[in-house]
Amino acid sequence: MDTTPKTLHKAIISSIRKSLLELGSATKAELSEKLDISFPTISKFLSQMEKGGEIFSVGLDESSGGRRAKRYAYNPEYMLGLAVFLEKTETNYTIFNCVGEVKEQGETPSVLVDGGVNLLTKFIEEIVAETPSKICSIAIGVPGSVDNGKIFYVPGYEDFHDLDLEGYYEDYFSIPVVVENDINAAVLGFSHHNRMKDNQSLIYMYFGQNGPGAGLMINGDVVRGKTFFAGEVSFVPQYKEQNFGQALENRSSTKEGSVEYQIDSISRFVATCTAIINPHTVIFSNDEIETEMLSKVAIESSKYIPAEHLPELTVSEWKQDYLYGLQRLCLDLMIMNDGV
Amino acid sequence: MDTTPKTLHKAIISSIRKSLLELGSATKAELSEKLDISFPTISKFLSQMEKGGEIFSVGLDESSGGRRAKRYAYNPEYMLGLAVFLEKTETNYTIFNCVGEVKEQGETPSVLVDGGVNLLTKFIEEIVAETPSKICSIAIGVPGSVDNGKIFYVPGYEDFHDLDLEGYYEDYFSIPVVVENDINAAVLGFSHHNRMKDNQSLIYMYFGQNGPGAGLMINGDVVRGKTFFAGEVSFVPQYKEQNFGQALENRSSTKEGSVEYQIDSISRFVATCTAIINPHTVIFSNDEIETEMLSKVAIESSKYIPAEHLPELTVSEWKQDYLYGLQRLCLDLMIMNDGV
DNA sequence: ATAACTTATTAAAGATCTTTAATAAGTTAG
DNA sequence: CTAACTTATTAAAGATCTTTAATAAGTTAT
Incomplete structure (x- = not known):
């Protein structure tokens, strides 16, 4: 079971990769909802993955009435x-x-x-x-x-x-x-x-x-x-x-x-x-x-x-x-x- | 993914049930090793399940040179x-x-x-x-x-x-x-x-x-x-x-x-x-x-x-x-x- | 009988996620 | 132009697991 920090970390990374590759791109909110992982956790992992070049930001979504969300995609050459x-x-x-x-x-x-x-x-x-x-x-x-x-x-x-x-x-x-x-x-x-x-x-x-x-x-x-x-x-x-x-x-x-x-x-x-x-x-x-x-x-x-x-x-x-x-x-x- | 407290709790309980029913009985150490869950966590959950009547202690193991381990079994009538x-x-x-x-x-x-x-x-x-x-x-x-x-x-x-x-x-x-x-x-x-x-x-x-x-x-x-x-x-x-x-x-x-x-x-x-x-x-x-x-x-x-x-x-x-x-x-x- | 050692279990500290609260960045209405 | 509102994101507090340390309960040798 994925309860130790190491196995949990790996499981979260893998599920983010899988989702970004399947969806093509996603926002933090979309990933949080799809993976049933809390917002700050998704945010933290995306930040690390972006810093390492594994993913990149593809811009801001159109506003839906409030602040415009940032959208991410997987780096295909990673x-x-x-x-x-x-x-x-x-x-x-x-x-x-x-x-x-x-x-x-x-x-x-x-x-x-x-x-x-x-x-x-x-x-x-x-x-x-x-x-x-x-x-x-x-x-x-x-x-x-x-x-x-x-x-x-x-x-x-x-x-x-x-x-x-x-x-x-x-x-x-x-x-x-x-x-x-x-x-x-x-x-x-x-x-x-x-x-x-x-x-x-x-x-x-x-x-x-x-x-x-x-x-x-x-x-x-x-x-x-x-x-x-x-x-x-x-x-x-x-x-x-x-x-x-x-x-x-x-x-x-x-x-x-x-x-x-x-x-x-x-x-x-x-x-x-x-x-x-x-x-x-x-x-x-x-x-x-x-x-x-x-x-x-x-x-x-x-x-x-x-x-x-x-x-x-x-x-x-x-x-x-x-x-x-x-x-x-x-x-x-x-x-x-x-x-x- | 099982990262929220509720889903994680449920997943741990289910895995303990499944293991006890499959093995017939098990010690804390055996469950910890089999399920890759830490000892204190197993201990806490077994304590709760024992208190609720879902499992019971079937005695102490034979000593293997040190303290004798307590063995648990699932209550079939639960x-x-x-x-x-x-x-x-x-x-x-x-x-x-x-x-x-x-x-x-x-x-x-x-x-x-x-x-x-x-x-x-x-x-x-x-x-x-x-x-x-x-x-x-x-x-x-x-x-x-x-x-x-x-x-x-x-x-x-x-x-x-x-x-x-x-x-x-x-x-x-x-x-x-x-x-x-x-x-x-x-x-x-x-x-x-x-x-x-x-x-x-x-x-x-x-x-x-x-x-x-x-x-x-x-x-x-x-x-x-x-x-x-x-x-x-x-x-x-x-x-x-x-x-x-x-x-x-x-x-x-x-x-x-x-x-x-x-x-x-x-x-x-x-x-x-x-x-x-x-x-x-x-x-x-x-x-x-x-x-x-x-x-x-x-x-x-x-x-x-x-x-x-x-x-x-x-x-x-x-x-x-x-x-x-x-x-x-x-x-x-x-x-x-x-x-x- | 007791010291040394082994193994089981609990206590405490650390790590990390979630939940809640606060802040930021927008849009809309007046 | 600005107040009120909406939505995104971060900060802080809380919860809970893991890891490490301490304690408990045994066995063995002297």
């Missing part, structure tokens, strides 16, 4: 975050500020394929060293299973198995670090970027070389499951002798593999998810499916489930959502940061 | 809870104390069928009036869709549609009230009674007159979904021309409807859930399925999904889990209670 994307073909990075503006980005050959953790470390070290402003948190996305920051399985890359990358880099860089599965980061990114209400359920579809997969957010939380198998939807039995993966694969190797067949498969999957989880939205990557096909999926799935219960089907840009997700994870670390 | 089960055939109630011991129970004809809210109100009034000790919270279970305490749909009983039963009874009785769907309460009850770790995923199956249904808990939270359709698993397409409900119904009207056919249906459903959510446990009611059949389901579902990812299949007593669930909901209200 902290920078680094997102690193480990992919099979390359390793990317993006540096961004507190409001998500990209300051710099680049890439290097894939550390998964060649170079391993040592090369990744060197790569991050160079980025951190060459960045003029201070990088305050790091988020790393990986195409594999992650549990509390520990990678334990990346299909095909044994060097990264059973690796507490998060703990290792927090020790190494003395910077808060978070490691997350790429699809889970994308679901998180889509949810936050589209300002979805709390506690919503989403399914983010992808159709990879190994068959379909999905990232799940249920009641606002990413779902991993008992053995981190959640989202391995290729295995869903759909027909008497075919599961989802087999049904989609079939479409490319036989005459039967028409678009209609594919639509039915996907529709059945949407219906299955509706009956079990009842998600708000199902997202497809816009380079994997066309909106025309989505319309057909919507129509087809209403044959299995009453239409009013079906999720909204939408397309989005997976890469961008992935970046938004890693940014969100970084920002959560920055808000909690007390090392500055 | 608050009682009332659970009311609205069913199609009858309405039941149970009165219990803080540790779940049943003090009294009984039943009346079903208020869903006859009498409506007025009869339910009268029924609860009589129970509250006739209970010697004070009832501090009420939980009501309903066989229908519930959103934040508001019933909006009970199949077949329109009197109860769009009814904020929770709000209405909190005003009427001035007692904290919670209203929950019966299956969701059972999932909650099973989870807590079996002391499952936080953030686990469970599926509680039932096979009713209207086909199969399920209660879902994912990452420790009950899942309702966009339109409260989550768990309507009857609609899951399983074969080319049959969904889950149809597949199970088929078994009782044709030769094909053998036990093997039923096992395959249920196994496919278990496999489907594993591929999407990867739950820890799937629970069946022990009056609806036999353990021998469950073994067969386990074997059969491993044909669809690698066995290491499959959930544990277990049977449990639905009625008891339902009671445990309503008790849990009541206890959560008691812990937060500041009206005593």
Whole structure:
């Protein structure tokens, strides 16, 4: 519980940061009311944060009949975050500020394929060293299973198995670090970027070389499951002798593999998810499916489930959502940061 | 944020209650350490709670080399809870104390069928009036869709549609009230009674007159979904021309409807859930399925999904889990209670 | 039996938030 | 132009938690 001076101080700072970043700007009275913290306390903390350059005054409000209130905003450059994307073909990075503006980005050959953790470390070290402003948190996305920051399985890359990358880099860089599965980061990114209400359920579809997969957010939380198998939807039995993966694969190797067949498969999957989880939205990557096909999926799935219960089907840009997700994870670390 | 004297006081009291009920008993030092609250503050609050009869001393610990510490426990009779089960055939109630011991129970004809809210109100009034000790919270279970305490749909009983039963009874009785769907309460009850770790995923199956249904808990939270359709698993397409409900119904009207056919249906459903959510446990009611059949389901579902990812299949007593669930909901209200 | 030591608990001082009162900076009406 | 009023902000007093110091109640060794 936040009753000791240190933990109370940290909690107050974090809640002020969170509010200013969410609202864009606020007055003392607004913060006091929103956070249920007394006026002199808010005043004291804002004064300290302004003195340290973390926030700044953006002017006076219009008068509402009395004295005009002073309005404050968070300094977006006060902290920078680094997102690193480990992919099979390359390793990317993006540096961004507190409001998500990209300051710099680049890439290097894939550390998964060649170079391993040592090369990744060197790569991050160079980025951190060459960045003029201070990088305050790091988020790393990986195409594999992650549990509390520990990678334990990346299909095909044994060097990264059973690796507490998060703990290792927090020790190494003395910077808060978070490691997350790429699809889970994308679901998180889509949810936050589209300002979805709390506690919503989403399914983010992808159709990879190994068959379909999905990232799940249920009641606002990413779902991993008992053995981190959640989202391995290729295995869903759909027909008497075919599961989802087999049904989609079939479409490319036989005459039967028409678009209609594919639509039915996907529709059945949407219906299955509706009956079990009842998600708000199902997202497809816009380079994997066309909106025309989505319309057909919507129509087809209403044959299995009453239409009013079906999720909204939408397309989005997976890469961008992935970046938004890693940014969100970084920002959560920055808000909690007390090392500055 | 808990910074005002009133909210801080309430938060400290609630955390002490929660800890004593979870631990069974504790010393001042143990509470101070567990809750990260200073020793004199713990001491002050325990003194007040002891004076008010809410806790009592259970003696001195064995010496560990110095002065022997005093040990405290929560008074289980300090608050009682009332659970009311609205069913199609009858309405039941149970009165219990803080540790779940049943003090009294009984039943009346079903208020869903006859009498409506007025009869339910009268029924609860009589129970509250006739209970010697004070009832501090009420939980009501309903066989229908519930959103934040508001019933909006009970199949077949329109009197109860769009009814904020929770709000209405909190005003009427001035007692904290919670209203929950019966299956969701059972999932909650099973989870807590079996002391499952936080953030686990469970599926509680039932096979009713209207086909199969399920209660879902994912990452420790009950899942309702966009339109409260989550768990309507009857609609899951399983074969080319049959969904889950149809597949199970088929078994009782044709030769094909053998036990093997039923096992395959249920196994496919278990496999489907594993591929999407990867739950820890799937629970069946022990009056609806036999353990021998469950073994067969386990074997059969491993044909669809690698066995290491499959959930544990277990049977449990639905009625008891339902009671445990309503008790849990009541206890959560008691812990937060500041009206005593 | 008692001094030295260990551990539990309370008392006192310090820190920090809230509440109340006072002051500051505006607007409006005469 | 100024008095009266409104709203924002700071100052002072009060409340309550934490930290530090003191006291209490034990055990152990001599």
